[in-house]
Amino acid sequence: MTKRITIDPITRLEGHGKIEIFLDDAGDVEHTYFQVPELRGFEQFCLGRKAEDMPNITNRICGVCPEAHHMAATKALDAVFGVEPPPAAKKIRELFYSAFYVTDHTTHFYALGGPDFIVGPDAPASERNILGVIAKVGVEIGRKVIDCRSRNHGIIKLLGGRAIHPTAGLPGGWSRAIAETERAHIEQVARDNIDFALFSLQAFDDLVLKNTAYLELILSDVYVHRTYGMGTVDANGQVNFYDGQIRVVDPAGSVFAQYDAADYAQHLSETVLPYSYLKYPYLKRVGWHGFEDGARSGIYAATPLTRLNVTEGMPTPRAQEHFDRMYATFGCAKVTDRRYAPIHHRLATHWARLIELLYASERMLELATDPEITSPLVRVIPERIVGEGVGSVEAPRGTLTHHYKTDERGLLTMVNLIVGTTNNHAAITLSIKKAAQSLIKKGSVVTDGILNKVEMAFRLYDPCLSCATHSLPGHMPLIVRIRDRQGALVQELRQDS
Amino acid sequence: MTPKPKISMYWASSCGGCEISLVNIHEHLLDVAAHFDFIFCPCLLDTKTRDVEAMADGEMLITFFNGALRTSENVEMAHLLRRKSKLLIAYGSCASEGCIPALANLSSRSALLDTVYASGPTIANPGRVVPAPETVIPEGAPLRLPVFNDRVQTLAQAVDVDYVIPGCPPESHQVWAVIEHVIHGKPLPAKGAVLGAGDKTVCEECKRVKREKRVTRFHRTYEIIPDPEQCLLEQGIVCMGIATRSGCGGLCPDVNMPCIGCYGPPAGVKDQGARMIGALGAIIDVAPMKDLGEARIEAHIAEVLAAIPDLAGTLYKFSLGGSLLQGGYANAPDGVEAVR
Numbered sequence: 001m002t003k004r005i006t007i008d009p010i011t012r013l014e015g016h017g018k019i020e021i022f023l024d025d026a027g028d029v030e031h032t033y034f035q036v037p038e039l040r041g042f043e044q045f046c047l048g049r050k051a052e053d054m055p056n057i058t059n060r061i062c063g064v065c066p067e068a069h070h071m072a073a074t075k076a077l078d079a080v081f082g083v084e085p086p087p088a089a090k091k092i093r094e095l096f097y098s099a100f101y102v103t104d105h106t107t108h109f110y111a112l113g114g115p116d117f118i119v120g121p122d123a124p125a126s127e128r129n130i131l132g133v134i135a136k137v138g139v140e141i142g143r144k145v146i147d148c149r150s151r152n153h154g155i156i157k158l159l160g161g162r163a164i165h166p167t168a169g170l171p172g173g174w175s176r177a178i179a180e181t182e183r184a185h186i187e188q189v190a191r192d193n194i195d196f197a198l199f200s201l202q203a204f205d206d207l208v209l210k211n212t213a214y215l216e217l218i219l220s221d222v223y224v225h226r227t228y229g230m231g232t233v234d235a236n237g238q239v240n241f242y243d244g245q246i247r248v249v250d251p252a253g254s255v256f257a258q259y260d261a262a263d264y265a266q267h268l269s270e271t272v273l274p275y276s277y278l279k280y281p282y283l284k285r286v287g288w289h290g291f292e293d294g295a296r297s298g299i300y301a302a303t304p305l306t307r308l309n310v311t312e313g314m315p316t317p318r319a320q321e322h323f324d325r326m327y328a329t330f331g332c333a334k335v336t337d338r339r340y341a342p343i344h345h346r347l348a349t350h351w352a353r354l355i356e357l358l359y360a361s362e363r364m365l366e367l368a369t370d371p372e373i374t375s376p377l378v379r380v381i382p383e384r385i386v387g388e389g390v391g392s393v394e395a396p397r398g399t400l401t402h403h404y405k406t407d408e409r410g411l412l413t414m415v416n417l418i419v420g421t422t423n424n425h426a427a428i429t430l431s432i433k434k435a436a437q438s439l440i441k442k443g444s445v446v447t448d449g450i451l452n453k454v455e456m457a458f459r460l461y462d463p464c465l466s467c468a469t470h471s472l473p474g475h476m477p478l479i480v481r482i483r484d485r486q487g488a489l490v491q492e493l494r495q496d497s
Numbered sequence: 498m499t500p501k502p503k504i505s506m507y508w509a510s511s512c513g514g515c516e517i518s519l520v521n522i523h524e525h526l527l528d529v530a531a532h533f534d535f536i537f538c539p540c541l542l543d544t545k546t547r548d549v550e551a552m553a554d555g556e557m558l559i560t561f562f563n564g565a566l567r568t569s570e571n572v573e574m575a576h577l578l579r580r581k582s583k584l585l586i587a588y589g590s591c592a593s594e595g596c597i598p599a600l601a602n603l604s605s606r607s608a609l610l611d612t613v614y615a616s617g618p619t620i621a622n623p624g625r626v627v628p629a630p631e632t633v634i635p636e637g638a639p640l641r642l643p644v645f646n647d648r649v650q651t652l653a654q655a656v657d658v659d660y661v662i663p664g665c666p667p668e669s670h671q672v673w674a675v676i677e678h679v680i681h682g683k684p685l686p687a688k689g690a691v692l693g694a695g696d697k698t699v700c701e702e703c704k705r706v707k708r709e710k711r712v713t714r715f716h717r718t719y720e721i722i723p724d725p726e727q728c729l730l731e732q733g734i735v736c737m738g739i740a741t742r743s744g745c746g747g748l749c750p751d752v753n754m755p756c757i758g759c760y761g762p763p764a765g766v767k768d769q770g771a772r773m774i775g776a777l778g779a780i781i782d783v784a785p786m787k788d789l790g791e792a793r794i795e796a797h798i799a800e801v802l803a804a805i806p807d808l809a810g811t812l813y814k815f816s817l818g819g820s821l822l823q824g825g826y827a828n829a830p831d832g833v834e835a836v837r
Contacts, residue, residue: 033640041609043613045604049810061512062513164514269621274629275628414617416618
């Protein structure tokens with residue numbers, strides 16, 4: 001008899017995501033479904049709007065990472081209006097974007113993903129949150145986290161106009177320049193960020209890597225997937241969040257594709273399945289072959305871990321030290337002078353996120369001390385309307401692409417968006433299936449710990465379903481219900497019990 | 498010790514920015530934890546809807562409800578939280594006036610689904626699959642999704658709302674001011690009041706120098722580099738400050754960008770777009786034409802206004818859902834094309 005396990009944000013009502021697991025007669029996992037029950041439809045209601053409104057409109061796709069949408073939209077407008085921003089404007093954009101990365105990765109590590117490790121994967125759900133983290137590591141550290149978010153949101157507001165949903169992006173530049181006094185302040189914030197990132201990596205070392213049980217969990221096969229990986233690289237083949245080419249490496253670590261973001265549609269397709277409002281992107285050249293791992297499946301991931309998997313080392317010195325250390329821990333050989341064979345243990349994404357936190361902080365300092373950053377020349381007035389443009393950045397949760405077409409007045413006629421988490425929709429589904437298959441065997445009793453470990457399989461992606469469906473973010477509270485084929489409840493497990 | 502009053506924050510069809518605006522009260526979060534039992538917030542806490550269902554009616558002191566009502570489950574949650582809360586507050590622009598998601602009311606549901614799932618340069622969907630409320634699967638009972646409703650509603654269009662906190666999102670210092678007010682046990686204003694905002698316009702808070710407004714033509718934001726001191730509207734940029742409630746502090750004009758109206762209409766104004774179009778008409782400089790007769794002047798005003806395309810998306814970017822228009826597609830049959 002087929003058993004049905006529903007992992008649901010309690011009832012269908014909370015609506016962030018829902019997992020259905022089906023067991024076969026032997027009690028092994030036969031099939032899993034991951035559903036995203038939200039849609040808003042930005043691709044439709046942006047039509048007819050003024051193109052230059054897009055940085056403000058698409059902010060509202062996601063209030064957790066509005067800066068990413070703001071930036072992708074602004075870059076798409078550079079192309080739509082055929083205009084090259086002045087160097088200082090590009091640097092201010094990247095400086096702003098670095099401050100955003102620091103806040104975003106900090107929020108994920110301490111409030112969302114980190115509690116699993118810092119408080120513990122088997123701790124009661126009521127403690128697995130930011131307050132639990134503070135209780136475990138001390139109020140002093142809690143204050144450091146709050147301070148870090150606060151000072152960087154201050155920079156976002158200073159440069160972007162608003163702390164949430166910034167407004168300064170324009171085709172051809174940025175709406176304000178930076179005064180020297182402001183620059184000095186930003187430099188200090190960047191230095192504080194570097195200290196905070198190093199502190200966070202040390203905390204990861206002490207609390208996670210030195211804990212045998214956690215290390216085993218990270219290294220365990222439950223969270224391994226050999227998919228393609230994606231990230232943005234600069235002219236040296238190294239990580240950049242703001243600009244570069246898109247690189248895809250295959251599961252063995254060879255470069256499968258490298259292309260300008262403008263050519264994304266030659267490389268990516270999206271399929272639609274009837275039970276989820278969220279689409280499933282895949283590599284066009286490989287094709288969609290369902291939820292399968294490996295080089296013959298077009299499924300790819302775009303995460304902090306895949307960004308490091310595709311890079312020829314880190315562009316900043318301290319991030320490079322930690323980068324080397326992570327790949328050494330996983331025993332990865334180098335495939336080029338500076339690039340390692342990919343890490344496929346997906347829980348390492350948390351580690352990669354902290355290395356990126358350090359890189360973002362170091363990059364922020366480089367930009368804050370760049371002599372050109374205070375140049376008053378931050379805008380170029382566009383002189384034509386090209387009518388089509390693609391803008392791409394690395395959002396914290398994956399490569400973000402905005403593609404617009406306009407009429408001769410610059411009014412939108414086509415909008416296509418492939419956002420961070422959406423890239424990972426199929427990969428998240430795979431991870432859930434694998435975790436369920438590994439953890440639920442031969443009718444074994446499903447425990448609360450197993451439930452959280454299934455949840456950890458998707459939390460590592462920091463899934464932002466707000467972005468993905470252009471709807472809801474976040475952390476998904478779960479309940480597991482095991483049902484028989486007739487729908488009768490056999491067993492129920494709750495995280496907060 | 499008497500138990501702390503319970504508060505909750507729920508998101509319907511939203512972006513999560515409202516939650517971040519609450520988190521961005523930063524160190525005051527610890528004060529919130531000290532004074533309230535913050536019991537339900539899917540973004541931040543693991544408490545479940547079931548726990549809310551099990552509560553007595555009115556057991557929660559306050560629910561901050563953000564997000565518009567887009568799906569059947571958004572509407573169900575609005576009814577549930579209304580029942581369980583003494584005070585239901587529409588928090589942020591989506592819940593109070595529809596915000597940007599309500600721009601979807603300018604087109605039909607079927608056009609929206611077609612654009613999202615069947616067109617676009619990366620879609621590979623030859624069978625034209627559209628996600629459905631129910632999907633039959635071989636393993637057992639069907640998989641279900643909430644119904645995507647025909648139109649976006651504001652919270653007050655579905656349930657009784659006690660107060661509104663405007664903004665997209667509300668500014669964090671304003672959120673804290675409201676919470677602090679409750680912590681100190683100060684008397685609450687009359688039902689229906691707007692909290693966490695002023696009752697004038699953004700112009701009152703904007704630092705730019707204002708003179709007499711006489712505009713000969715309008716510019717789109719990318720077309721000019723505005724003077725850093727002078728009122729943006731006087732420079733021909735469509736700044737919504739004059740038709741938008743105060744409360745943010747005039748942030749966007751501070752970085753040389755126009756107000757886009759996210760705090761909604763000012764006190765006493767029902768329709769933000771109507772107020773703005775009136776204001777625009779009034780500031781167009783017709784002095785040189787005053788002897789040419791009313792018809793010529795009207796034609797001139799129309800010509801100057803024509804430089805602003807997409808009036809709906811410009812003047813009602815945030816307030817369409819709650820406006821007198823409410824979007825043009827209330828109960829429109831599927832298949833009707835959008836009118837712009």
